[in-house]
Amino acid sequence: MRFERxxxxxxxxxxxxxxxxxxxxxxxxxxxxxxxxxxILVVSVMNGFEQSLKDKLLANEAHVFVRSMGxxxxxxxxxxxxxxxxxxxxxxxxxIYSQLALQPKGSKRIEGTIYVKGIDLKQEDxxxxxxxxxIGSVDFDDPELISAAQxxxxxxxxxxxxxxxGYNVASQKGLFTGDIIRLISKMEPNPANPSTFFADVSNYVxxxxxxxxxxxxDNAFGFVSLLAAQDLYNRSEQANLIQVKASTPExxxxxxxRIREQIKFPGGGLKGVPLTDxxxxxxxxxxxxxxxxxxVTLIIxxxxxxxxxxxxxxxxxxxxxxxxxxxGVLRALGASKRQISKIFISQGILIGVLGAMIGTxxxxxxxxxxxxxxxxxxxxxxxxxxxxxxxxxxISITRSTKPVRSTAPINGQEDKxxxxxxxIPVLWILVVTFVLYCxxxxxxxxxxxxxxxxxxxxIDWVYVLFINFLSFFICLGATLYPAxxxxxxxxxxxxxxx
Amino acid sequence: xxxIVDIHRTYTEAGNEIRVLQGINLEVNAxxxxxxxxxxxxxxxxxxxxxxxxxxxxxxxxFFGNQDIFGFEDxxxxxxxxxxxxxxxxxxxxxxxFSARENVALGAMISGTHSMDQSLxxxxxxxxxxxxEDRLDHYPTQLSGGERQRVAIARAxxxxxxxxxxxxxxxxxxxxxxxxxxxxxxxxxxxxxxSLVLITHDxxxxxxxxxxxxxxDGKISEAKQIAE
Numbered sequence: 001m002r003f004e005r006x007x008x009x010x011x012x013x014x015x016x017x018x019x020x021x022x023x024x025x026x027x028x029x030x031x032x033x034x035x036x037x038x039x040i041l042v043v044s045v046m047n048g049f050e051q052s053l054k055d056k057l058l059a060n061e062a063h064v065f066v067r068s069m070g071x072x073x074x075x076x077x078x079x080x081x082x083x084x085x086x087x088x089x090x091x092x093x094x095x096i097y098s099q100l101a102l103q104p105k106g107s108k109r110i111e112g113t114i115y116v117k118g119i120d121l122k123q124e125d126x127x128x129x130x131x132x133x134x135i136g137s138v139d140f141d142d143p144e145l146i147s148a149a150q151x152x153x154x155x156x157x158x159x160x161x162x163x164x165x166g167y168n169v170a171s172q173k174g175l176f177t178g179d180i181i182r183l184i185s186k187m188e189p190n191p192a193n194p195s196t197f198f199a200d201v202s203n204y205v206x207x208x209x210x211x212x213x214x215x216x217x218d219n220a221f222g223f224v225s226l227l228a229a230q231d232l233y234n235r236s237e238q239a240n241l242i243q244v245k246a247s248t249p250e251x252x253x254x255x256x257x258r259i260r261e262q263i264k265f266p267g268g269g270l271k272g273v274p275l276t277d278x279x280x281x282x283x284x285x286x287x288x289x290x291x292x293x294x295x296v297t298l299i300i301x302x303x304x305x306x307x308x309x310x311x312x313x314x315x316x317x318x319x320x321x322x323x324x325x326x327x328g329v330l331r332a333l334g335a336s337k338r339q340i341s342k343i344f345i346s347q348g349i350l351i352g353v354l355g356a357m358i359g360t361x362x363x364x365x366x367x368x369x370x371x372x373x374x375x376x377x378x379x380x381x382x383x384x385x386x387x388x389x390x391x392x393x394x395i396s397i398t399r400s401t402k403p404v405r406s407t408a409p410i411n412g413q414e415d416k417x418x419x420x421x422x423x424i425p426v427l428w429i430l431v432v433t434f435v436l437y438c439x440x441x442x443x444x445x446x447x448x449x450x451x452x453x454x455x456x457x458x459i460d461w462v463y464v465l466f467i468n469f470l471s472f473f474i475c476l477g478a479t480l481y482p483a484x485x486x487x488x489x490x491x492x493x494x495x496x497x498x
Numbered sequence: 499x500x501x502i503v504d505i506h507r508t509y510t511e512a513g514n515e516i517r518v519l520q521g522i523n524l525e526v527n528a529x530x531x532x533x534x535x536x537x538x539x540x541x542x543x544x545x546x547x548x549x550x551x552x553x554x555x556x557x558x559x560x561f562f563g564n565q566d567i568f569g570f571e572d573x574x575x576x577x578x579x580x581x582x583x584x585x586x587x588x589x590x591x592x593x594x595x596f597s598a599r600e601n602v603a604l605g606a607m608i609s610g611t612h613s614m615d616q617s618l619x620x621x622x623x624x625x626x627x628x629x630x631e632d633r634l635d636h637y638p639t640q641l642s643g644g645e646r647q648r649v650a651i652a653r654a655x656x657x658x659x660x661x662x663x664x665x666x667x668x669x670x671x672x673x674x675x676x677x678x679x680x681x682x683x684x685x686x687x688x689x690x691x692x693s694l695v696l697i698t699h700d701x702x703x704x705x706x707x708x709x710x711x712x713x714x715d716g717k718i719s720e721a722k723q724i725a726e
Contacts, residue, residue, distance in 0.1 A: 003607040006614065010595045329591045332552055333605045334580020336573055492553045
């Protein structure tokens with residue numbers, strides 16, 4: 001081991017009673033650790049949130065949306081086939097999108113509106129992961145449910161087909177599979193009695209529930225077959241939207257551009273040019289906000305590490321002051337200015353590296369704990385284990401360490417000292433790990449606000465490496481002034497320092 | 499071996515010039531014990547620091563062999579202190595965080611020519627030589643005053659320097675312990691033939707040296723070599 005590292009390491013773990021430097025060193029290590037752990041945790045949570053939101057969105061959404069200026073496509077099958085020929089297009093499906101008023105059967109009033117998406121199940125599945133999120137039947141014409149529903153209707157009423165309702169829509173309205181709802185597509189004033197309306201009402205039976213975890217879909221959507229939707233609008237063989245899946249979500253803009261360039265609708269002029277939109281544009285405000293939030297968080301996190309670095313600098317400056325006479329002695333023994341400055345640089349690096357290592361382990365550990373889905377032992381169990389263990393450790397420390405240091409090491413005491421030196425930290429680590437395991441649980445969030453119901457965590461290992469390097473260099477920077485200060489002490493004055 | 503030529507050392511404090519050394523000329527021969535005696539404030543320690551290259555003179559030169567040590571680059575001066583000079587201070591100045599053997603080994607570790615194990619092994623031998631073989635792993639706070647000074651002497655010897663500079667090595671010890679420490683220094687001088695420059699204000703002790711010099715107000719007032 002080199003002289004500088006040897007001295008630096010010894011100063012760092014100094015346990016002299018009169019020296020408070022070791023405690024400050026410990027606080028410095030703690031500062032860096034907490035800084036790093038916080039950075040890793042916050043960034044991982046933000047990454048996880050962004051990624052899982054993206055995953056959920058993309059599982060429910062197409063990558064590119066193609067519309068016609070005229071509203072509905074007449075030969076949508078032909079258009080779908082043409083779009084499928086465009087490079088990097090994996091699948092395309094026709095859809096009818098609309099917003100309709102909802103009236104559960106038996107209710108006398110309209111209970112809000114829902115977005116109804118008319119889909120071709122097979123084609124929809126090729127573009128989004130629709131079927132994966134359906135609880136119950138995905139068959140809009142489920143014979144059992146249809147025939148049961150038809151029996152509930154009067155002779156004047158007809159059933160248009162099945163509907164898969166957003167899970168929360170059904171919960172809020174108290175609807176279950178097999179219940180009948182009415183969708184009102186058009187209301188016109190009654191010319192004979194203007195205070196009343198003629199309503200275009202269609203009956204649907206709930207065949208399944210859609211639970212994606214995305215608030216938008218679960219709370220405001222219903223799905224019917226494309227044919228039923230066409231029938232609802234009297235738009236046979238027509239669709240008002242074509243959803244496209246690209247080979248990767250990131251190239252959605254490129255694919256949209258290709259579609260605009262290569263596809264022409266009948267009619268020519270502006271009507272002939274497809275209108276395209278992408279998932280990125282649709283959710284741009286959300287992702288931009290998240291990006292901004294990430295940048296702000298990174299700045300705050302960098303400041304946290306900077307504060308930790310200031311802590312290191314002040315620790316080292318105090319260390320230089322406390323060790324002034326030692327520096328004089330070392331210079332008298334022949335240590336060069338460079339060697340003296342290296343002692344304090346090594347010490348800063350040791351604090352930084354130790355802090356970064358502990359912080360990384362802590363940060364990654366917390367990330368895993370936040371991401372674990374298992375049930376945890378109760379807080380009370382944690383407390384009943386921690387208290388006696390902590391008490392025992394405390395008693396052991398106070399009883400065992402005093403005689404070991406104050407007298408010559410005797411064989412038995414040496415063994416005891418080694419046991420306590422290794423055993424107690426290990427025991428503490430186990431206790432702290434257990435406490436964290438009990439206390440740190442997945443965080444539930446309000447899906448109405450955040451779309452997701454649980455905070456997801458995704459560790460970006462490159463970023464973990466980057467933040468470790470960053471903290472290393474910040475800590476190194478923090479050592480420069482104390483190192484310069486120590487190397488410029490005049491040996492004779494340092495020896496006389498009181 | 500060491501030749502001090504017209505050394506002046508002046509400090510400026512609060513605008514006042516304090517002339518600590520005023521034209522000192524002195525030689526230290528190889529293997530001799532030279533006592534520099536004088537009252538407090540006479541400039542003894544300053545002279546010792548200048549001989550050891552810890553301080554720089556206002557004017558004058560210190561020759562080690564034929565080389566003026568103040569003509570050395572910083573790195574050469576550090577190497578000179580590490581290899582040729584061994585310091586023993588009045589208040590031992592052992593590093594509190596290091597055990598006796600580690601304190602002794604530091605000088606060898608600084609030189610970088612020995613591994614840590616080799617340095618510690620050498621330290622153990624020296625500590626055994628000064629009678630502290632059972633105190634190797636003790637920290638300075640666990641040692642008596644005499645033991646600490648013995649450790650400090652062993653530390654000064656680690657790189658086998660040609661000159662030992664001792665600044666009132668017994669100034670902080672009782673008479674009995676002082677005797678033991680001084681006997682050790684004389685013993686070492688006999689055994690290793692190193693030059694020993696001893697700062698003291700004790701005239702009886704100065705009488706024991708091969709040669710003694712009296713410093714009064716920064717000047718040598720009398721130089722008297724005791725016939726060997």
